[in-house]
Amino acid sequence: MKGPEIEAAWHGLASCDRCQIHDLVLFADLTPEDFGAIHLPIDDLWLPPGAVLYRAETAQPALFTLREGLVKLEQYLPDGARRIVSLIGPGDVVGLEAMLGAAYEHDAVALLPSKLCRIPTPVIQRLSDKLGQALMRKWHDSVRNAHACLRELSTGAARQRVARLFLRLAPPEARRCRLFGREDVGALLGVTTETASKTVAEFKRQSVIREIAPNLFERDLAALTRIADGD
Amino acid sequence: MKGPEIEAAWHGLASCDRCQIHDLVLFADLTPEDFGAIHLPIDDLWLPPGAVLYRAETAQPALFTLREGLVKLEQYLPDGARRIVSLIGPGDVVGLEAMLGAAYEHDAVALLPSKLCRIPTPVIQRLSDKLGQALMRKWHDSVRNAHACLRELSTGAARQRVARLFLRLAPPEARRCRLFGREDVGALLGVTTETASKTVAEFKRQSVIREIAPNLFERDLAALTRIADGD
DNA sequence: CGGAATCTTGAGGAGTTTCAAAACATGTGG
């Protein structure tokens, strides 16, 4: 049931102070001196789609910042049903539970090619007074993200959910967005793979979306918004 | 659409050090000296069902600990659809976003008669080094709770969701549990009020549950578990 | 004892799932 393990590529050591998305991430408020005090390696990772970042029930003294791409957090019900409980986008942090010394609670898997930083928890702890608020903001983001997934992606008819997903896949100013496999779309929206596929196909026929390349779409934002709010 | 505002009853000042659920709450690790350092009033509140603890978009420099009862956090979609995104039980903290100086993000409303403490955020901030881990644990609980609501209460057929709700309404050792209004059951499970009502009625006919008194049920845990895991 | 909610029930229809098969894509080895 679980796919083959795909190894992450180690990309090198990160230079946080020259990070592209500097103000999005955890270390936004740090001074150059603070960076000097980091004595543990912050690894730079690249994951292809389907690659596993970590598995539930495992533990590492590290959390991750997503710089680019898209990651899913999935959990399983006692009856084996699989559900994606959160979509992680650029700037978000994954694996915050490591700060409590706890095991990870989800499978974290890349949905699109993704770049991440692996930050050892001792680094965070050492800078904790500097980071206090920023860290809490990331917790806050996790809660908000979870509530948004419930509110927007698990409520209403299937076509509304798919529409809201397309609106969520890229910022409003971007016309194009990239989608992932239909099985994952289903597990995220709480519908079957077939319903996910049929709905996406229907949107294509109605030119609410247009498929430029495999799983790369151009969106009609007005039409999508209309559908998202109930036809 | 929103019900009438029901005022909370102010119950008195809390004595945290003699709290009934002492080890569940935020202040579990504090010493008597720490309690002495609290110079802001920690109010003791009692809410009847339907009473509003706070509204979304409003702000107070305070968070709340639920000692007894059940509270819902609800949000609205652009199209007006209402959704309960989290169920708050005894020991849980509500309104953690106040720690970031932000406005509340949900309507928080009592589902059952509830007892809470109102803790001013400066109290937490003053004790922050003592509380660091405990506070983070509460954030963690919030995320876990949100994911559990998505995973168990918004996945699968309606009868599975209702069964999982009944299993969640009280600890496994308790035979009886109390339920709230059908409209709220629907908003929590992502089904209509009618479906919620029909499913509860069906469970009664099949004696999976037995109604002792209005909205007080005796549960057949084995049967509920069987249904929850897919018939 | 009304009157207003809330809960229950029913019938019909829309939407989703299920099952099965075909179309398409991808990667491997000949």
Place this chain on the structure above:
DNA sequence: CCACATGTTTTGAAACTCCTCAAGATTCCG
């Protein structure tokens, strides 16, 4: 470069679930 195997996406038809609408029963409260 093609043939083939594998996996994903699409499509269709039938069964089923859930929603909609409407009405009746029940509870709650003034």
